[in-house]
Amino acid sequence: MQPNTHLQQLDGNYLFTEIVRRTEAYRQANPDKQILRLGVGDVTRPLPQPIVEAMLRAVEEMGQTDTFRGYGLENGYAWLREAIIENDYRPRGVTLDIKEVFISDGAGSDIGNLGELFAASNRVAIPEPAYPAYVDSSLMAGRPIEFLPCTAENGFVPSLPEQRADIIYLCYPNNPTGSVLTRGQLAEWVNYARAHQSIIIYDAAYEAFIQDPDIPHSIYEIEGAKEVAIEVRSFSKTAGFTGVRCGYTVVPIETGLQAMWLRRQCTKYNGTSYISQRGALAAYTPEGKAAIRANIAYYQGTAQLLLNGLRALGYEVSGGVNAPYIWCRVPKGYDSWSFFEYLLHTCQVVCTPGAGFGPSGEGYIRFSAFSDRHDCEMALERMKNIG
Numbered sequence: 192m193q194p195n196t197h198l199q200q201l202d203g204n205y206l207f208t209e210i211v212r213r214t215e216a217y218r219q220a221n222p223d224k225q226i227l228r229l230g231v232g233d234v235t236r237p238l239p240q241p242i243v244e245a246m247l248r249a250v251e252e253m254g255q256t257d258t259f260r261g262y263g264l265e266n267g268y269a270w271l272r273e274a275i276i277e278n279d280y281r282p283r284g285v286t287l288d289i290k291e292v293f294i295s296d297g298a299g300s301d302i303g304n305l306g307e308l309f310a311a312s313n314r315v316a317i318p319e320p321a322y323p324a325y326v327d328s329s330l331m332a333g334r335p336i337e338f339l340p341c342t343a344e345n346g347f348v349p350s351l352p353e354q355r356a357d358i359i360y361l362c363y364p365n366n367p368t369g370s371v372l373t374r375g376q377l378a379e380w381v382n383y384a385r386a387h388q389s390i391i392i393y394d395a396a397y398e399a400f401i402q403d404p405d406i407p408h409s410i411y412e413i414e415g416a417k418e419v420a421i422e423v424r425s426f427s428k429t430a431g432f433t434g435v436r437c438g439y440t441v442v443p444i445e446t447g448l449q450a451m452w453l454r455r456q457c458t459k460y461n462g463t464s465y466i467s468q469r470g471a472l473a474a475y476t477p478e479g480k481a482a483i484r485a486n487i488a489y490y491q492g493t494a495q496l497l498l499n500g501l502r503a504l505g506y507e508v509s510g511g512v513n514a515p516y517i518w519c520r521v522p523k524g525y526d527s528w529s530f531f532e533y534l535l536h537t538c539q540v541v542c543t544p545g546a547g548f549g550p551s552g553e554g555y556i557r558f559s560a561f562s563d564r565h566d567c568e569m570a571l572e573r574m575k576n577i578g
């Protein structure tokens with residue numbers, strides 16, 4: 192056996208594992224201190240009731256002979272794929288064939304697995320700082336990567352690659368910077384991909400947080416994007432599915448990859464749980480939609496609180512309007528990890544060090560609007576007291 196040596200190039204510790212390790216060490220040394228977790232991007236609101244009820248009904252069905260279901264289709268039940276097309280795409284002027292929608296167990300798996308569609312020699316372009324899965328899965332496949340820095344100077348919007356890129360990962364609304372692309376900016380990427388026969392893997396996990404009516408929710412709102420883009424979405428942050436697991440990926444026929452992806456999924460994926468898919472379908476009922484809107488509005492309120500609060504304390508902050516993440520520059524004299532340690536030790540506040548998302552994240556920390564509202568208020572109060 193020869194191991195896949197590409198895996199040895201990955202950082203020893205996954206970012207969030209390292210945060211947990213340091214926070215835990217502090218907690219054990221200071222058991223009387225109340226720690227406020229403002230860092231991790233997991234949702235905190237429970238599942239909306241209409242979704243819970245739909246899943247309970249699905250469990251009941253699974254316990255009855257005449258309604259029991261075994262394996263479903265590898266690409267998901269038609270009723271969920273139709274609901275996705277009707278609710279998430281048609282109102283935005285995007286027409287999809289049901290064959291182009293693939294239900295998954297979440298965006299994370301698909302982001303990692305989609306790389307199997309492409310030759311190992313393909314060059315990858317990744318804006319950074321970035322959600323770690325794009326870099327990690329490209330490294331695991333041994334692909335050369337060009338990083339595209341996103342800094343305050345370019346408004347956290349990456350420039351086009353200098354060398355021709357075969358695969359481009361874009362994530363908007365962005366994790367971790369909270370930035371978004373305008374229609375014109377996104378069109379530049381689509382035009383680049385069409386001119387260079389590249390493929391864009393567009394991670395729209397946070398599209399539900401967009402408030403500005405001029406910001407595109409789907410890359411397919413841009414003309415020609417169906418030729419060059421795969422879009423990945425998730426019920427995780429929208430409907431509270433981080434622990435349930437359901438998402439979907441659109442692989443348009445025009446990309447020439449739809450049949451390949453179906454073939455790959457048929458071998459390696461035996462379908463998303465019937466119960467999860469029934470829960471996801473309930474997200475599209477009037478009651479489900481209302482409950483989800485209320486949850487998102489709650490998180491948006493927390494984002495606003497953090498944004499205003501940090502700004503009032505003199506921090507340079509961005510994001511947090513069309514995204515659940517607030518990107519905050521650390522004070523002079525600190526780097527990401529030393530300021531993480533400083534906040535942990537002086538205020539017992541846990542943030543996410545920006546350097547963990549890539550070199551351009553150095554000098555920043557990320558706050559998450561999925562944090563408990565009361566914890567955010569306390570954190571701002573403590574940060575005010577340290578000056």
Ligand code: PLP
Pocket residue numbers: 232296297298299300322362366394396424425426427432433437438
């Ligand atoms: N994409 C981005 C940008 C994310 O931040 C996350 C999770 O935090 C994911 C994908 C993964 O989502 P899922 O829970 O659907 O796997």
